[in-house]
Amino acid sequence: MLNPADPAFxxxxxxxxxxxxxxxxxxxxxxxxxxxxxxxxxxxxxxxTVAEVAVIxxxxxxxxxxxxxxxxxxxxxxxxxxxxxxLPLILSLERMAGLRxxxxxxxxxxxxxxMVLAVAHDHAAGVGRIFPLTLASExxxxxxxxxxxxxGGVNVLRYGNARDLVLGIEAVLPDGSIFNxxxxxxKDNTGYDxxxxxxxxxxxxxxxxxxxxxxxxAPASTATALLDVADPATALRLLDLANTHAAGLISAFExxxxxxxxxxxxxxxxxxxxxxxxxxxxxxxxxxxxxGLGGAEAVMAGVLEAAFEAGLARDGxxxxxxxxxxxxxTLRESxxxxxxxxxxxxxxxxxxxLSAIPDFIPRANTxxxxxxxxxxxxxxxxxxxxxxxxxxxxxxxTKADYLNQRETVKDTVHDLVHQMGGSVSAEHGIGRLKVGDxxxxxxxxxxxxxxxxxxxxxxxxxxxxxxxxxxx
Amino acid sequence: MLNPADPAFxxxxxxxxxxxxxxxxxxxxxxxxxxxxxxxxxxxxxxxTVAEVAVIxxxxxxxxxxxxxxxxxxxxxxxxxxxxxxLPLILSLERMAGLRxxxxxxxxxxxxxxMVLAVAHDHAAGVGRIFPLTLASExxxxxxxxxxxxxGGVNVLRYGNARDLVLGIEAVLPDGSIFNxxxxxxKDNTGYDxxxxxxxxxxxxxxxxxxxxxxxxAPASTATALLDVADPATALRLLDLANTHAAGLISAFExxxxxxxxxxxxxxxxxxxxxxxxxxxxxxxxxxxxxGLGGAEAVMAGVLEAAFEAGLARDGxxxxxxxxxxxxxTLRESxxxxxxxxxxxxxxxxxxxLSAIPDFIPRANTxxxxxxxxxxxxxxxxxxxxxxxxxxxxxxxTKADYLNQRETVKDTVHDLVHQMGGSVSAEHGIGRLKVGDxxxxxxxxxxxxxxxxxxxxxxxxxxxxxxxxxxx
Numbered sequence: 037m038l039n040p041a042d043p044a045f046x047x048x049x050x051x052x053x054x055x056x057x058x059x060x061x062x063x064x065x066x067x068x069x070x071x072x073x074x075x076x077x078x079x080x081x082x083x084x085t086v087a088e089v090a091v092i093x094x095x096x097x098x099x100x101x102x103x104x105x106x107x108x109x110x111x112x113x114x115x116x117x118x119x120x121x122x123l124p125l126i127l128s129l130e131r132m133a134g135l136r137x138x139x140x141x142x143x144x145x146x147x148x149x150x151m152v153l154a155v156a157h158d159h160a161a162g163v164g165r166i167f168p169l170t171l172a173s174e175x176x177x178x179x180x181x182x183x184x185x186x187x188g189g190v191n192v193l194r195y196g197n198a199r200d201l202v203l204g205i206e207a208v209l210p211d212g213s214i215f216n217x218x219x220x221x222x223k224d225n226t227g228y229d230x231x232x233x234x235x236x237x238x239x240x241x242x243x244x245x246x247x248x249x250x251x252x253x254a255p256a257s258t259a260t261a262l263l264d265v266a267d268p269a270t271a272l273r274l275l276d277l278a279n280t281h282a283a284g285l286i287s288a289f290e291x292x293x294x295x296x297x298x299x300x301x302x303x304x305x306x307x308x309x310x311x312x313x314x315x316x317x318x319x320x321x322x323x324x325x326x327x328g329l330g331g332a333e334a335v336m337a338g339v340l341e342a343a344f345e346a347g348l349a350r351d352g353x354x355x356x357x358x359x360x361x362x363x364x365x366t367l368r369e370s371x372x373x374x375x376x377x378x379x380x381x382x383x384x385x386x387x388x389x390l391s392a393i394p395d396f397i398p399r400a401n402t403x404x405x406x407x408x409x410x411x412x413x414x415x416x417x418x419x420x421x422x423x424x425x426x427x428x429x430x431x432x433x434t435k436a437d438y439l440n441q442r443e444t445v446k447d448t449v450h451d452l453v454h455q456m457g458g459s460v461s462a463e464h465g466i467g468r469l470k471v472g473d474x475x476x477x478x479x480x481x482x483x484x485x486x487x488x489x490x491x492x493x494x495x496x497x498x499x500x501x502x503x504x505x506x507x508x
Numbered sequence: 509m510l511n512p513a514d515p516a517f518x519x520x521x522x523x524x525x526x527x528x529x530x531x532x533x534x535x536x537x538x539x540x541x542x543x544x545x546x547x548x549x550x551x552x553x554x555x556x557t558v559a560e561v562a563v564i565x566x567x568x569x570x571x572x573x574x575x576x577x578x579x580x581x582x583x584x585x586x587x588x589x590x591x592x593x594x595l596p597l598i599l600s601l602e603r604m605a606g607l608r609x610x611x612x613x614x615x616x617x618x619x620x621x622x623m624v625l626a627v628a629h630d631h632a633a634g635v636g637r638i639f640p641l642t643l644a645s646e647x648x649x650x651x652x653x654x655x656x657x658x659x660g661g662v663n664v665l666r667y668g669n670a671r672d673l674v675l676g677i678e679a680v681l682p683d684g685s686i687f688n689x690x691x692x693x694x695k696d697n698t699g700y701d702x703x704x705x706x707x708x709x710x711x712x713x714x715x716x717x718x719x720x721x722x723x724x725x726a727p728a729s730t731a732t733a734l735l736d737v738a739d740p741a742t743a744l745r746l747l748d749l750a751n752t753h754a755a756g757l758i759s760a761f762e763x764x765x766x767x768x769x770x771x772x773x774x775x776x777x778x779x780x781x782x783x784x785x786x787x788x789x790x791x792x793x794x795x796x797x798x799x800g801l802g803g804a805e806a807v808m809a810g811v812l813e814a815a816f817e818a819g820l821a822r823d824g825x826x827x828x829x830x831x832x833x834x835x836x837x838t839l840r841e842s843x844x845x846x847x848x849x850x851x852x853x854x855x856x857x858x859x860x861x862l863s864a865i866p867d868f869i870p871r872a873n874t875x876x877x878x879x880x881x882x883x884x885x886x887x888x889x890x891x892x893x894x895x896x897x898x899x900x901x902x903x904x905x906t907k908a909d910y911l912n913q914r915e916t917v918k919d920t921v922h923d924l925v926h927q928m929g930g931s932v933s934a935e936h937g938i939g940r941l942k943v944g945d946x947x948x949x950x951x952x953x954x955x956x957x958x959x960x961x962x963x964x965x966x967x968x969x970x971x972x973x974x975x976x977x978x979x980x
């Protein structure tokens with residue numbers, strides 16, 4: 037059983053830290069983007085060094101006080117918010133945001149966990165490289181949180197998930213010991229891969245304090261197109277065709293549904309829409325090439341010519357300038373914002389085996405149609421099999437009208453995903469929102485192993501209590 | 509304390525299995541390629557299904573009998589050989605070698621752990637795809653062993669280590685439960701990544717019985733060159749140049765030392781050598797392109813023109829035919845065979861941050877030269893920072909003459925590697941050979957976490973006893 041971070045504990049902790057390391061919680065520390073939970077905390081700790089993080093964790097362990105690690109606070113599943121239980125300490129790494137080193141020839145840099153993703157991008161760009169992790173919240177999300185949640189985003193198809201971009205990590209373990217694992221090695225088979233265990237553990241097994249990240253040469257030319265495709269099956273054939281032409285150089289393959297365009301027209305009419313698809317679906321295809329292969333435009337032209345010839349695309353717009361490219365991406369990236377303005381009844385961050393997607397979408401639609409009057413906006417990272425299948429009120433109604441159906445809608449979608457071999461959390465993680473889903477859909481042997489690992493590494497249960505796995 | 513797999517135990521086990529599942533050990537079960545250890549075992553179990561593997565593991569757990577998992581037996585660190593302690597059961601997956609499914613459009617296939625790597629290559633090729641894991645022992649090594657050791661090989665630069673090629677695994681955990689984790693998903697953030705924990709654990713945390721593997725489109729054209737470079741620093745500048753031209757399409761960047769060519773001349777004179785470098789070093793560079801980018805030869809020509817102009821290469825041979833390409837690869841892949849004929853005093857499978865390599869090699873050479881008269885053949889996967897720094901007797905002497913220096917040579921090399929931020933086991937793993945190295949060079953917090961995880965998942969210590977981590 038945990039103890040609260042009460043004034044006596046905080047006063048004792050304060051005595052061990054540099055002045056100003058603790059402060060009272062502010063509203064921003066206790067909120068999360070979807071407004072589902074209201075957090076509580078005794079204080080916010082803002083350490084400046086890994087040694088201070090270790091002191092904080094050791095002191096919390098000795099007093100059995102829970103710690104909620106805080107990155108940029110952009111997580112969508114409540115991993116950063118503890119709404120009940122004994123008052124925890126929030127541990128924010130925002131003051132540990134430095135660049136420890138950058139090695140362009142190695143395509144590597146070592147950064148502290150509090151660095152904001154957009155700042156990491158800037159450091160890479162400064163030496164002619166890219167750090168490819170890219171997602172809507174990159175102006176706020178911090179490296180530690182992005183790794184702890186194994187963030188995805190739009191570049192996974194080409195560069196992998198967050199875990200695939202990490203050469204090494206430094207972390208404070210639940211007993212306050214420091215794991216010095218920042219080696220910048222591409223190959224290192226010396227024992228269990230603690231790095232991959234901590235990445236994606238959402239702060240329940242350790243506090244990531246720094247990471248050595250993989251960089252990549254910046255592409256020399258980029259071509260971006262928006263294409264009208266008949267349906268998701270056709271989109272997958274288009275992906276296959278694009279792979280034949282340019283496997284390894286496709287940096288995005290995003291699926292967009294007409295519903296998303298309608299939401300944009302309704303809520304964000306200033307966002308330009310190059311054309312309306314004949315049917316329901318569009319694909320955003322982007323190629324990015326290094327310097328020795330000619331321009332990306334020529335390769336894109338080859339892909340499109342073959343696609344039109346094979347009947348895989350019916351219309352399209354290729355960006356002819358950087359501003360046109362940005363406009364296409366603004367369209368894609370404004371869809372989540374439009375969704376928020378409309379107000380979803382239930383949002384689903386799912387993934388499926390690629391070949392199951394053409395079946396999944398109509399089956400899910402049919403199940404929902406039998407339950408009531410909904411609008412579905414299904415879009416996402418088709419190249420990774422990752423869809424955001426989000427369910428909205430019928431026109432003229434609001435999500436409040438559907439409150440009693442919300443759980444049923446969610447279960448209907450997740451049950452079907454599970455039945456078709458998919459995942460009910462593709463990129464957002466489990467946090468506190470999906471703890472029950474993990475129990476419901478997770479493999480029992482895996483769950484038992486997870487509990488055993490949690491109990492072995494964090495026997496007191498002080499790290500992010502209640503996140504990912506429920507108390508036994 | 510474990511019990512031996514004695515006749516009474518084996519007879520009880522046999523009663524629970526299909527007839528013919530157990531057999532007496534044969535010499536091939538008890539040997540390893542470098543002949544350092546002689547194995548012992550009560551019997552070899554050859555299950556046909558994951559359910560049979562679970563029965564075997566449960567029965568061994570109940571009787572506290574150790575299990576040594578066996579793949580193709582090609583490991584170089586003794587992970588497959590238990591030379592002392594209570595007689596174990598060898599668990600070979602060679603009868604579980606089936607293809608469970610292949611999905612070309614998904615670029616995925618699911619195979620059983622006993623499948624030989626070359627057979628996996630054939631299945632992929634049958635649908636116009638590649639499974640890129642490639643190494644010298646591919647005719648014998650099996651998928652289960654390759655994943656359990658997180659094998660490397662020549663394609664890591666482009667496609668990653670074995671772990672990076674795995675979408676999901678099925679495994680039997682130490683309590684006999686079955687982890688059904690074969691989902692073919694590119695994104696799945698539902699709890700701790702048990703897949704990455706079992707991959708590279710060398711059979712100490714579970715028995716991998718099947719895996720869903722990533723496939724890639726087969727490249728449409730390939731260009732291979734052998735280049736004379738002044739030194740490793742120049743080779744790294746050449747890699748940077750090649751990345752500028754063709755990042756993402758470089759499938760091999762191998763460093764070769766003149767000593768390897770001399771060993772080939774001595775021991776395998778039939779292996780063709782296209783030219784002799786002016787100095788000590790050569791690079792094998794290979795590019796492989798999809799169909800929409802023009803031919804690889806033209807891109808290679810661009811790289812070489814720029815390399816000659818920048819003074820990064822002094823001479824070179826580009827394969828003009830498939831047989832010339834094969835000849836270049838035969839040269840590269842015959843070097844380990846020549847090494848074995850010469851007989852190494854001590855071989856070191858190391859990795860370093862790329863930028864440390866130009867310093868490391870002369871420093872190691874200098875340290876060794878002060879210790880005696882040696883020949884060093886340093887070669888390997890430079891693009892990954894992975895070198896095989898192997899130390900041989902002076903001409904006219906044999907490794908037997910150096911027996912009393914072997915440990916000192918190894919420690920000298922490994923100490924320097926460690927000091928320069930490297931790894932003393934880049935791709936071969938820990939096995940039983942490097943258990944002491946892991947304790948000596950491993951991060952203490954990581955070692956403690958490894959022990960805690962091992963104790964949590966395998967409290968009886970029945971899985972591969974003595975491998976990776978020593979008893980506490």
